[in-house]
Amino acid sequence: MRKVLLLAVWMIFMFSGFAQSLQTPEQFLGYPLGSQFTPHYKVLEYFKAVAAVTPNMELAQYGTTYEGRPLMLATITSPENFGKLEQIRQHNLELAGGSGKTTSGDPVIVWLSYNVHGNEAVSSEAAMLTLYKLAQKDQQWLKNTVVIIDPCLNPDGRERYVNFYNQVHTKMIDPELSGREHHEPWPGGRANHYYFDLNRDWAWQTQTESRQRILQYNRWMPQVHVDFHEQSINAPYYFAPAAEPLHEVIKPWQRDMQILIGKNNAKYFDNEGWLYFTKEVFDMFYPSYGDTYPTYNGAIGMTYEQGGGGHAGIAALKEDGDTLTLSQRISHHFTTGLSTIEISSQQANELLSDFTRYFYDAVHTPEGPFNAYVIKAAGNTEKLASLATLLNNNNIRFGYGAAVNKATGFNYFNGKTEGFTIEKEDLVISAAQPRSNLLRVLFEPDSHLNDSVTYDITAWALPYAYGLPSYALKQSLEPAKDSFPATNNTYLAAAKPYAYLACWNSIKDVKFLAALLQKKIMVRYAEEPFTAGGKAFSAGTLIITRSGNGAHFDEDVTALANKFKTGLDIVGTGFVEKGMDFGSDKVHYIKPVRVAVVMGDGISSLAAGEVWHFFEQQIGYPITVIDQQNLDEVNWKKMDVLILPDGNYKYLAEKETAARLKDWISSGGKLIAMQDALSQIATLDWGIKLKKHDEDILEKKDEYGLLKPYANRERESVKQMIPGAIYKVQLDNTHPLAFGFPETYYTLKQDSKIYEFLEDGGWNVGILKKNNYLSGFVGTETRKKLKDGLLFGVKEIGEGKIVMIADDVLFRSFWENGKLLFGNAVFMVY
Numbered sequence: 001m002r003k004v005l006l007l008a009v010w011m012i013f014m015f016s017g018f019a020q021s022l023q024t025p026e027q028f029l030g031y032p033l034g035s036q037f038t039p040h041y042k043v044l045e046y047f048k049a050v051a052a053v054t055p056n057m058e059l060a061q062y063g064t065t066y067e068g069r070p071l072m073l074a075t076i077t078s079p080e081n082f083g084k085l086e087q088i089r090q091h092n093l094e095l096a097g098g099s100g101k102t103t104s105g106d107p108v109i110v111w112l113s114y115n116v117h118g119n120e121a122v123s124s125e126a127a128m129l130t131l132y133k134l135a136q137k138d139q140q141w142l143k144n145t146v147v148i149i150d151p152c153l154n155p156d157g158r159e160r161y162v163n164f165y166n167q168v169h170t171k172m173i174d175p176e177l178s179g180r181e182h183h184e185p186w187p188g189g190r191a192n193h194y195y196f197d198l199n200r201d202w203a204w205q206t207q208t209e210s211r212q213r214i215l216q217y218n219r220w221m222p223q224v225h226v227d228f229h230e231q232s233i234n235a236p237y238y239f240a241p242a243a244e245p246l247h248e249v250i251k252p253w254q255r256d257m258q259i260l261i262g263k264n265n266a267k268y269f270d271n272e273g274w275l276y277f278t279k280e281v282f283d284m285f286y287p288s289y290g291d292t293y294p295t296y297n298g299a300i301g302m303t304y305e306q307g308g309g310g311h312a313g314i315a316a317l318k319e320d321g322d323t324l325t326l327s328q329r330i331s332h333h334f335t336t337g338l339s340t341i342e343i344s345s346q347q348a349n350e351l352l353s354d355f356t357r358y359f360y361d362a363v364h365t366p367e368g369p370f371n372a373y374v375i376k377a378a379g380n381t382e383k384l385a386s387l388a389t390l391l392n393n394n395n396i397r398f399g400y401g402a403a404v405n406k407a408t409g410f411n412y413f414n415g416k417t418e419g420f421t422i423e424k425e426d427l428v429i430s431a432a433q434p435r436s437n438l439l440r441v442l443f444e445p446d447s448h449l450n451d452s453v454t455y456d457i458t459a460w461a462l463p464y465a466y467g468l469p470s471y472a473l474k475q476s477l478e479p480a481k482d483s484f485p486a487t488n489n490t491y492l493a494a495a496k497p498y499a500y501l502a503c504w505n506s507i508k509d510v511k512f513l514a515a516l517l518q519k520k521i522m523v524r525y526a527e528e529p530f531t532a533g534g535k536a537f538s539a540g541t542l543i544i545t546r547s548g549n550g551a552h553f554d555e556d557v558t559a560l561a562n563k564f565k566t567g568l569d570i571v572g573t574g575f576v577e578k579g580m581d582f583g584s585d586k587v588h589y590i591k592p593v594r595v596a597v598v599m600g601d602g603i604s605s606l607a608a609g610e611v612w613h614f615f616e617q618q619i620g621y622p623i624t625v626i627d628q629q630n631l632d633e634v635n636w637k638k639m640d641v642l643i644l645p646d647g648n649y650k651y652l653a654e655k656e657t658a659a660r661l662k663d664w665i666s667s668g669g670k671l672i673a674m675q676d677a678l679s680q681i682a683t684l685d686w687g688i689k690l691k692k693h694d695e696d697i698l699e700k701k702d703e704y705g706l707l708k709p710y711a712n713r714e715r716e717s718v719k720q721m722i723p724g725a726i727y728k729v730q731l732d733n734t735h736p737l738a739f740g741f742p743e744t745y746y747t748l749k750q751d752s753k754i755y756e757f758l759e760d761g762g763w764n765v766g767i768l769k770k771n772n773y774l775s776g777f778v779g780t781e782t783r784k785k786l787k788d789g790l791l792f793g794v795k796e797i798g799e800g801k802i803v804m805i806a807d808d809v810l811f812r813s814f815w816e817n818g819k820l821l822f823g824n825a826v827f828m829v830y
Contacts (some may be wrong), residue, residue, distance in 0.1 A: 001469075021053045022135055025128040033125055034327030036314065038160045040069060040155045043124045047074055047131060047151060054133075054135045056082040056142070063212030066193035069155035071212060077279050078142040078151070081107050087135050088146060091219060095356045096298065097222040098363035102356050108348040110341050111148040111222040111299075113290055115790045116199045118157020119189035119310030120230035121165075126333035127151040133338060141345040148220060153209060154191075154198050156277075161189025161310055170640030175315040175323050177233070182311045187605030189310060194617070195609025196812070199227065200286070200456070202293035203442065204814035205393050206613075216387045217294075217397050223351045224300045227290030229332050230309040234319045236275035237332050238305035239265045241289070243283045245449050249367070249437045250284060250295055253354045257300045257347070264343040265336050274332065285449070286456035287441045288812075298358040300351070304336050362436035370431060372477035373443050374401070374409060376469040377425040382506040384427055386816055387466050394442075397433045399479020401426040412445055412463040413728075413744070415774075420471055428479035445472065446775040457748065459776025460814075461594060464726050464746035468692030496568040497546070499582060500557050501532070504540035505620060505740035507816065510823035512544060512566045514621040517592040519556055522548040525739070525828065527586040530579025532571045540739030540828065542590075543582055545574070588830055593640040593670075595621070595826060600628035603647030607674065610810040611645050611808025614822065622749040632657070636664045641826055646675035646808065658684060666798025674805045679753055686797065688804065689756040691789040722786075724750050725776030729766045729791055736828035737765045737794055737803065740820050746774065747791060747807045748815055752782045754789025755806060766792030792821070794829055803829055 026032050028046050038046075051059035056079045063071040081088060088107060094100030112130065114123035127149055133139075134147060152158055161184065169181040176182075187195050192207055201210040201442050231238065236513040240258040262278050282303050284292050292575050294301030308316070314326045343349060361367075377384045391398050401422035408419050422428065431439060442462050449458060464469035504525065505507060529536065546553055561568050574582035581587075595615070599608040615623040626634060631651050642664075651657045662684075664670050673681050682690045683755050729745040731738040738745070747768060757764050770787045778786070791806040803825040809818025 020393065022132070023049065024132055032327075033129060034314070034330050037121055037165055037326075038125060038128070038163055039166075040124070040152055040159050043128060043151055044072055046072060047072060050131055050135050057135060058082075058085070062216045063208070065154075065156045065209055067156045067159075069159070071153075071155070071209060072151060073216060073740055074131060074149040074151070075146065076131070076142065077107060077146040078139075081142070081146060084148070092221055093219075095352070096359050096434060098359040100356065102349075102352045105144065106348070106352050107144045107146045108224065108344050108351045109146045109148065109220055109222040109227070110224040110344045111217070111220065111294075112337055112340075113148070113153055113225065113227045113275075115151070115158050116153040116227060116290060117190045117197070117229060118154045118159070118192075119161035119184060119652050120228075120308070121158055121161055121189070122230060122306055122308055122329040122333060123228040124152045124158065125326070126228065126330045126337065129330060129334045130337045133334075134341075141341050143345075144348040145345045146340060147341055148222065150213070153213065156193045157189045157191055157198075164189065173313070173315045175317040176318060177311060180670050181313045182316065184310050186601045186603075187599075187608070191605060191609065194613040195605040196613065197606060199290050200230075200288050200812055202290060203288040203394060203438075204390070204812060206813035211393065214393065221297065221787045222294070222299055224340065224357050225290070225294035225302070226337065226340055227301075227303050228337070229303055229305045230312070231305040231307055232309065233307055233312050233316050233324060235305070235307040236277055236308065237269065237336075238280075238282060238303070239336055240302040241278050242302070243280050245454055246284045247287075247292070247296075247441060248448055251354075251358065254295060254300055257351065257354075258302060259303065260298065260347065261340055261343050268335050268339050270331075272335075278748060281455070283455050285447070285454055285458065286564065287438070287460065289456075290815075293438075296441050297435065298355055298437075302340075304333065306332050312514055321675065323338070327738070353469060356390060359434045360463045362434050366433075366440075367429040368436075368440040368444075369430065369442075369474065370410070370411075370440070370472040371475060372431060372473040373429040373439075373469040374407065374420075374422055374471045374473065374477070375427040375429075375463065375466075376420075376423070376471075377427070378469050378720070380468065380505050381425060382508040383466055383468060383816065384425070386506070386508070387462060387468065388427060390462070390814075391429070394435065394438060396429065396435045396439050398427055398429040401428050402480040405480075407471070407473060407475070407477065409473040410445065410644060412461065412470045412472070424480075428477060430476065430478050432476065442470065443470075449777055454723055454777065457750070457776065459724060459726040459748070459774075461726070461775060464774065465815050467741070467746060469524065472760075496554060498572050498574055499543055499545040500561075500571075501537060501569040501571060502542040502544070502561070502566055504538070504542055505820065507819040507823065508564065508566065509542070509740070510820065510827070511619045512560065512564045513590065513823075513827060514619040515560050515564065515602055516542075516544065516557070518621070520550075520592070521556060523583070523590045524587050525590060525736075526580065527588060527736070528579055528734075531577045533569070534577070537569075537739070540736070540824075543587060545582060590827055591640065591830075593826065594624070594638060595641045595643065596624040596634070596639050597643040597645065598625050598626050598628050598631065598649070598651075599645075602649065603628060603645055604676075607646035607808065610808070610813060611643055613813060614810055614819065619674060619820065619823070636669065639664075639669065641670045641672065643672045644674060646679035647677055649677060649680055652677075652680050652684065662686065662797065665800035665802065668799040670801050670803065670829065672803040672805065675751075675753075675808060678755075678804055678806055681802065682755065686795070686802070687758070687761065688795055688802065691754045691756050693785045720781055721777070721779040722751060722782045723777060724748055724751055725778045726774040727768060727786065728772045728774055730769055730772075731792075732763070732765050735765045735794070736830065737763075737792060737821065737824050739824055739828055745792075745811075745821065746818065747809075747818075748809060748811050749786065751780075752785045753806055754786060754791060755793070755804065757790055758793050758795055761796040763794045764790050765794060766790070801829060
């Protein structure tokens, strides 16, 4: 009894001292919130200060950004819950595993994510105020709620914006939007270090911030997740319920809970007279957002959008004559954050009950047309391993096939239901598992849209993104084993062969080549298939001969093969049984090329970032980044490959500079022109032409056709849209640009641009024929245009070449199959 009394006295002492020492953000920072933007390190310092005096709060670093800034999570709940926090987490994972049962008093987990877009910088300011409110004594909501706060998902982007703004704003804040402080320089603060939009990366996890965050998300599996954003300055506040289209896997209870949360938010906004809207613009379809990804994982995922963004600064003059201030923006996000916690607390029992049933049903009665998926290795275990990594990162369970097994399923590549054989290296996924709904979304052959006005791409099926033959099965099927049988890819340096041979069919092979070239090891490739040592090898096979390489040849090659787990074949002679011998002029030397990429004003930062990330983070090959305004300073003799990402180039618009670039190409340079950079080149007299569309392939003109209802303007506009659909491309895989591919490639088409077939001095490598559409929304007028044209090709100019890449083959770095095509463009096209 005495011990209990002492404990009670100690608790009273601790909480009274804590209440006295808890500081407001203003007291800690030395300025009122909303009067300036807070640097990221100071945001974290405030979180640390609150944690130091809050016994029911935990603050932990879960990772670092590319630029070395910490990523932090704060967890706060009632003192009673905090004492058993790990028990709560483990029990919640049982619920999310489909085997747990709710018990009376279980808390609901609410996760608040701030500042995923760096220049939507109000978020982290609001996070500090939200934490302060929750840390105050006797917060009733926390008795049945665990709140997790990520104060800044994108510190690198935030600092890019905050540093810009704090350096240039006037002493007397200027709300005029023409002012310098309202115009960020390229690339802006929205994206992360590599200019990736982290709010499109939740499922793909191509960026280090996403991978580390989702690891923590999967450790908790919250019932409610809010992603805080900003939109245009003149827009009122947006909160759930979301706009159509809502993906069909979203359950009725998830929709109903969004409405309930939205009404609670509306109650507080109504009291203040604040404007807001719901059910418009922000849909829930694309699976890699901060609202859809949690929703497809059993949560109530929501986006909250405050008017403002990078243009707003601390004060911005709106069209209606009112001035939007940072303080107002903070108040709005603070209000919806607390309102969401409140209603989640009130609905804790219902949320937990629905959440538990969601995963139980996923394991025992999965929905959807298919009960299993088989992804065939098809001689490309490296690409299959890459897909397995993505599945693992998303906690999707899978295994591999039996030695031989017959099955029937929908063939993604030809659209037919047919019989096939499951082999031991094939990946097998059962739909009867906790992440069944996410699995269904990621593998659906054709996404069902109940509204064609959508915010992002409408097709993403992983079999197409990875280019792996795949089948969707109506029958239930469990994998025969959990892991792929180990293969011995360890090589010793004692064999002393004539040459080592390495396959060429994945990004991993590009990485191996990049490492060989940097080690100054001479590498060749075969232009045509050949047979050596009784084994058939495809065109593009890397040939690493002893001839021309140094004294440590064997040690260097095998060490790199072991490092990258690359399979090598060993041959004792350069005389092949079929095809061209290794000394033939059809076996080409791969030059260690010097590569540059152009960035800067007018160029898509997202597209430029994809190229930058490809070289630095995926293949580890050096690259020179050149600002477009400095192209005149380039010593062209030191550059072999110049990459123009998607964008608008002043350099190409000026006759003199464009001619200089053409002279460099004619002298042996290789230009890789992507998307709009390619369409701009098509305006020059360089032998590349955009395909023109005859009027007769479009809708016939109606004399009353211009008389369209104003209310239908959005529906009319989608006739020209293609937000992101999948098309099958016919490849000439005898050309180096298509080495390592079968006769087809699956492209993500985001515009209607295709090109005339090249005539003399050009190679038509990837073409669209009639009826090549596969999946995703395409407007009626755009669909008629996308046929009988060129998407990938090589135009020869003098001694050099222009590699034509009309689509984004590196799209958000998750379009895995395109990475090999881009690697071919850099290293193989000679």
